[in-house]
Amino acid sequence: MKKIFSRPESLTNAPFSYCPGCGHGIAHRLVAESIDELGIRERTIGVAPVGCAVFAYNYFNLDMTEAPHGRPPAAATGIKRTNPDKIVFAYQGDGDIAAIGMSEIVHAANRGENITVIFINNANYGMTGGQMAPTTLLGQVTQTTPFGRDPKREGYPIKVCELLSSLEAPVYLERVAIYDPKQVLNAKRAIKKAFANQVENKGFSLVEIISNCPVDWGMTVMDSIKWVKDVFIKTFPLGIIKDKTR
Amino acid sequence: MKELIKGNIALCNGALDAGLNGYFGYPITPQNEVPEYLSRRMVELGRTFIQAESEIAAANMVLGACATGKKAMTSSSSPGISLKQEAISYLAAQELPAVIANVQRGGPGLGNIAGSQADYFQAVKGGGHGDYKIIVLSPNSVQEMYDFSYEAFGLAQKYRTPVLILADGIIGQMMEPAEFNKPKIDPNTPISADWALTGAKGRPPRSIKSLLMKDGALYEHNLELQKKYKTIAQNEIRCEKFLAEDAEIILVAFGIASRIAKGAVKLARACGIKAGLLRPQTLWPFPTEIISSFAKSGVTFLSVELNAGQMVEDVKLAVNGKCEVDFLGKPGGVLLSEQEILNRLQEIAKRG
Numbered sequence: 001m002k003k004i005f006s007r008p009e010s011l012t013n014a015p016f017s018y019c020p021g022c023g024h025g026i027a028h029r030l031v032a033e034s035i036d037e038l039g040i041r042e043r044t045i046g047v048a049p050v051g052c053a054v055f056a057y058n059y060f061n062l063d064m065t066e067a068p069h070g071r072p073p074a075a076a077t078g079i080k081r082t083n084p085d086k087i088v089f090a091y092q093g094d095g096d097i098a099a100i101g102m103s104e105i106v107h108a109a110n111r112g113e114n115i116t117v118i119f120i121n122n123a124n125y126g127m128t129g130g131q132m133a134p135t136t137l138l139g140q141v142t143q144t145t146p147f148g149r150d151p152k153r154e155g156y157p158i159k160v161c162e163l164l165s166s167l168e169a170p171v172y173l174e175r176v177a178i179y180d181p182k183q184v185l186n187a188k189r190a191i192k193k194a195f196a197n198q199v200e201n202k203g204f205s206l207v208e209i210i211s212n213c214p215v216d217w218g219m220t221v222m223d224s225i226k227w228v229k230d231v232f233i234k235t236f237p238l239g240i241i242k243d244k245t246r
Numbered sequence: 247m248k249e250l251i252k253g254n255i256a257l258c259n260g261a262l263d264a265g266l267n268g269y270f271g272y273p274i275t276p277q278n279e280v281p282e283y284l285s286r287r288m289v290e291l292g293r294t295f296i297q298a299e300s301e302i303a304a305a306n307m308v309l310g311a312c313a314t315g316k317k318a319m320t321s322s323s324s325p326g327i328s329l330k331q332e333a334i335s336y337l338a339a340q341e342l343p344a345v346i347a348n349v350q351r352g353g354p355g356l357g358n359i360a361g362s363q364a365d366y367f368q369a370v371k372g373g374g375h376g377d378y379k380i381i382v383l384s385p386n387s388v389q390e391m392y393d394f395s396y397e398a399f400g401l402a403q404k405y406r407t408p409v410l411i412l413a414d415g416i417i418g419q420m421m422e423p424a425e426f427n428k429p430k431i432d433p434n435t436p437i438s439a440d441w442a443l444t445g446a447k448g449r450p451p452r453s454i455k456s457l458l459m460k461d462g463a464l465y466e467h468n469l470e471l472q473k474k475y476k477t478i479a480q481n482e483i484r485c486e487k488f489l490a491e492d493a494e495i496i497l498v499a500f501g502i503a504s505r506i507a508k509g510a511v512k513l514a515r516a517c518g519i520k521a522g523l524l525r526p527q528t529l530w531p532f533p534t535e536i537i538s539s540f541a542k543s544g545v546t547f548l549s550v551e552l553n554a555g556q557m558v559e560d561v562k563l564a565v566n567g568k569c570e571v572d573f574l575g576k577p578g579g580v581l582l583s584e585q586e587i588l589n590r591l592q593e594i595a596k597r598g
Contacts, residue, residue: 012451042447045314048455057453063443065313065340066455068332071306074298078310078318079443081294082268086314086445104306107299 008032010041012061021221023211024052024120026178027187028059031089031118034192035062038199044087045079047072049101051093052126070101073108076115087198089116095125098134098158105160109204112169116194117206119160121175122213123232130216134158137235142216161208161241172197172205173241177233179212179225193245202245210236248423253391253413254279256424257321257347260395262287265431267316268294270307272326275359276415277349280321293433301326305333305346312342313454315442317399317433321347323415324365325356327373334408335374338471339456341441343402347395347411349418352579360579361415361502366556369412370530377468379475381409381482382529384500388422390527396428405478406441412529414552415579416502478531485533486525489515493522495594496540498561499550500526503575503582507550510587517588519595529557537564544569546594550587551575 007013010032016025035041041062048056050069057064067075072090080088097105097119108115124142125131131144135157139148149157161173172194176187187209194205210232214224251259258280261269269288271281281297288295294311298304304320311318322330327348337344350365352358369382381401383394391413398409437444443452458464488508490496495514499507504525514521524540526533541547547565549558554577562571574590576582 043445045443045445047310054457057451057455060451061446062451063446064451064453064455065310065443066453066457067306067309068336071302071309071333074303074306075310075313077296077303078268078270078307078312079314080310081296081307082311082316082318083314083444103299104303107303111296 008036010035010061012059014058016059017055018052019215021212021214021224022052023122023178023209026184027118027120027209027211028056030184030188030191031091032060033188034195037192038195040087040195040199043085044089047075047079047088047090049090049092049096051096053091053093053120054127056091070096070099071104072096073101073104073113073115073117077108077111077113080113080115087195089118089195091118092120093126094121094123094133094135098160106164109164109170109206110167112203114198114201114203116198118191119206119208120211121208121236122211124213124216126213126216135236137231157235159236161206164206165242169204170206170242171203171244174243175208175210175236175238175241177210177228177238179228197245210238248425250421250423251388252279252419252421253388254349254418255283256388256391257395257411257413258283258287259426260392261319261345261399262291263426263428263430264396264399265317265433265435266293266319266399267433268307268311268318270296270298270304270318270320272298272301272304272322274323274326276351276418277321277323277347279418280347301329302332305330308344309333309337309340309342312337312344313340313443315437315439315444319345319347321349323349323351324353327365327368331374334380335376335378336456337408338378338380339376340454341406342408342454343406344408345395345398345402345411346408347413350412350414358579359415361417361552362579363414363501363503363552364556364577365412366529366551366553369410370532378471379530381405381407381478383409383411384527384529385411385413385417386501386504386525388417388420389424391417392424392426401482405474407474407478412501414502482528483531483533483536484527485536486527488523488525490522490524490540492520494520494544495522495546495548495591497521497523497548497550497587498526498537498557499523500529500557503550503552506582506584507587509584510591513584513588514591517592519591521591532560532564534560534564537561538566541565541568546570546572548572548574548590548594550582552581553577
């Protein structure tokens with residue numbers, strides 16, 4: 001009998017501790033499948049963020065470290081520059097990348113570091129219980145925007161891919177979603193490309209994954225999927241924002 | 247053969263000879279010679295140099311490089327070192343062998359660019375959050391900028407701990423003859439550390455982290471760290487003694503202040519005052535027992551510092567009430583003169 005589906009080698013056997021309906025589990029799997037398929041597991045080093053994915057090192061069957069909040073792109077830079085033969089990725093959330101770590105991501109991208117960044121955008125701080133993130137949508141109620149995000153008070157959602165696309169050096173920036181099987185397959189293509197770019201020494205690649213967070217959004221899983229389709233991706237349109245590899 | 251050279255360049259040479267793989271820094275006076283010199287030398291030698299976007303990023307680049315077992319270093323001056331404290335706490339928690347140099351300037355705040363010793367507390371009492379210690383080396387000459395910078399890497403690797411070189415603007419900027427005579431370590435020496443992240447090839451994956459949420463795990467980790475600090479304190483204390491054995495007044499001074507204090511001791515001896523000097527070369531671990539062994543009735547200690555009185559607290563803890571402990575210092579990047587110290591020594595001698 002032929003085995004056609006199994007756990008990727010780049011994932012451990014540990015069950016995910018993420019909330020029901022959360023996108024991290026799918027994103028982890030897609031990263032692990034990409035690493036397996038490219039045959040780079042034994043030379044990959046990952047950097048976990050502060051946020052829900054801080055526990056990534058429990059789930060990836062890879063050498064992993066953890067950086068202070070927002071600093072994974074700097075840590076990944078230090079790893080990659082002193083170990084150019086290794087494949088290095090940073091896995092970050094929206095608070096990590098676009099609030100406390102905005103400087104680190106912008107400058108790592110601007111230097112054209114040959115690393116891969118996986119950015120999970122779920123429009124709130126999940127780990128700490130659902131406070132406003134830089135990517136929180138206008139009008140969205142969070143623990144710290146109880147009346148909804150008001151641009152007069154809190155400004156507008158930050159579009160990380162578009163912001164980085166103004167820089168010369170990044171080679172590949174794409175925003176994907178994972179709310180249905182078609183989107184998951186598309187996300188897989190993007191993630192694998194972002195790692196393949198590094199293997200081929202092409203330079204800085206980032207994939208932004210629009211991810212569901214039903215628990216902190218106060219929604220059922222099905223409602224959260226509907227909200228991503230009807231609302232979230234209207235503010236954060238999916239697609240390739242920049243691709244210098246074509 | 248000795249070379250006439252600046253302290254900051256000697257510091258660079260120590261790191262280069264120790265096999266530095268990556269330097270990550272940010273411009274700030276009075277340590278700019280370090281990134282400037284290394285921006286050329288590291289590239290010429292085929293090693294990694296990055297001028298980071300911030301002090302914070304520089305320290306975290308060091309964190310990444312060290313996690314792979316590579317020798318990495320950052321340097322800065324006081325306000326920049328404050329910014330690095332977050333990473334230093336993580337480096338201590340994750341037991342990463344980073345080397346950090348602080349070429350101190352006057353503080354608090356932006357202060358001034360004169361040499362100062364006002365970061366003693368920050369260096370030896372933690373600096374960042376959590377229960378941790380880092381080894382703090384205190385050079386007082388251009389030669390020691392080279393020696394301590396070189397030795398910092400060995401200590402960092404031996405104990406898997408960050409090591410801070412606490413210099414100051416004067417030692418960083420002044421020129422003296424120094425000899426670069428230590429064996430040059432090949433930066434491409436293969437990584438043998440059983441903890442380094444090198445890719446999980448033919449072995450289970452490794453993780454280097456500081457978040458320990460499992461019941462009791464953080465407590466156990468802290469106990470392990472404290473055990474390591476105890477071992478370091480047993481093995482690595484360094485303290486220079488100068489005319490201390492028969493002294494009735496014992497000066498305690500580190501770094502550049504110890505050079506001035508030594509001059510004052512010589513002047514005092516010429517006046518018939520039995521003065522001596524203890525110079526901690528490691529500020530953590532502090533030479534508590536050495537100081538304590540000199541503490542007896544009839545002896546007065548005088549802590550001489552270029553700050554408002556910081557190390558004097560550790561001298562008092564070491565003396566533990568067995569005799570008088572006096573303080574002489576100046577904050578804000580102002581130097582003491584040998585004569586000012588001598589005046590105080592004469593007052594102490596008179597009061598008996």
